[in-house]
Amino acid sequence: MTTIKIGGVPEHFNLAWYLTLKNGEYKKEGINLRWQDYAEGTGAMCKALRNNDIDLAVILTEGIIKDIVEGNPSKIVQTFVQSPLIWGIHVAQDSNYKTIEDIRGQKAAISRFGSGSHLMAYINAENHQWNIDKDLNFEIVNNLDGAVEVLTSGKADYFLWEKFTTKPLVDDHIFRRIGNCPTPWPCFVIAVTEKALNNNFKELKSILNIINNTTIEFKNIPSIDKTISNRYGQQLEDVQQWLSLTEWSQHNIDELTFSTIQQKLLEVKIIKSTLKYHDIFVNI
Missing domain, CATH: 3.40.190.10 (Periplasmic binding protein-like II)
Incomplete structure (x- = not known):
C-alpha cells in the first residue's frame, strides 16, 4: 500500500x-x-x-x-x-461601507500573502481602476474565523472569500456582502x-x-x-x-x-x- x-x-x-x-x-x-x-x-x-x-x-x-x-x-x-470561483466581497454587518468604492484604500483581511484572498484583492482593485500601490492594505487573519474576528473588531475592513462558503455568515448577519469578484x-x-x-x-x-x-x-x-x-x-x-x-x-x-x-x-x-x-x- x-x-x-x-x-x-x-x-x-x-x-x-x-x-x-x-x-x-x-x-x-x-x-x-x-x-x-x-x-x-x-x-x-x-x-x-x-x-x-x-x-x-x-x-x-x-x-x-x-x-x-x-x-x-x-x-x-x-x-x-x-x-x-465567485468571490464575495464582505464587510462587517454593522459597517458603514455600502459599496466597493467605499472600501477603496481600506484594509483587506487576507488569510496570508500569496493566498487567494490576497491575490483576488488585487484583481478586484484592478477591476475598479484603483491604484494598486496606494489603495491596497492588508491584515493577515489565517482563515475564515480570523476574518470574522478582525472585521467584527474593526482591525480590517473587508474580506474576499468564496460567496457560498460565507453565505451562512451573511445569513446570520455577521458579514454583509457588498459585491462579487469572479475569477476570470x-x-x-x-x-x-x-x-x-x-x-x-x-x-x-x-x-x-x-x-x-x-x-x-x-x-x-x-x-x-x-x-x-x-x-x-x-x-x-x-x-x-x-x-x-x-x-x-x-x-x-x-x-x-x-x-x-x-x-x-x-x-x-x-x-x-x-x-x-x-x-x-x-x-x-
Missing part, C-alpha cells in the same frame, strides 16, 4: 474527494490516500507542497501559478473545477510535487482516474444537494444555485488560458517574471 498525501480546503468543492475516500476507492488500487484539510487556503498549501508535507493539492489556479513562478517545485496536472479563469487545479511525479506516477494516474469518474457524474448523485447542505451548513437553495454554476473538469488548462492568467498576474504585479507553459503544466 502506497501512501499519498493530499491537501485541500474543507469546502463543498471537495466533497467528491470525501466520497471517494469514504468508499475506499483508492485502497482498492493499493493507495492509502491521506486527506489533509487546509482551512488557511492556497498559501498554506503552497508551503506544504514546497516542504513535501503533501504530495498533491486541490488549489486555486492563480495561487499555485504564482508560487511555481516563484520557485515551487510542483506541476499542475489537471483542472479540477472549470468554472470561475478556471478556479481550482490539481498540483503535484515533482518528487511525487518522479516516484508515484502510476499511483497519481489512478487517483486522477478515480476522482474524474466521480466528478463527471457528481451532479447526478442522488440527493447530492441535500448532502452538501447538511454537511456544510448551507441553505438548500444556495447549494442548488452553486451546483447550477459549477462545472468540473477532467483536462488540463490550455495554453491560451494559461497565457491570459499569467499576463493578468503580471499586470497587477502579483508576479514579476513569467514561465513557459511546459514549465508549469504536465499531463499524467
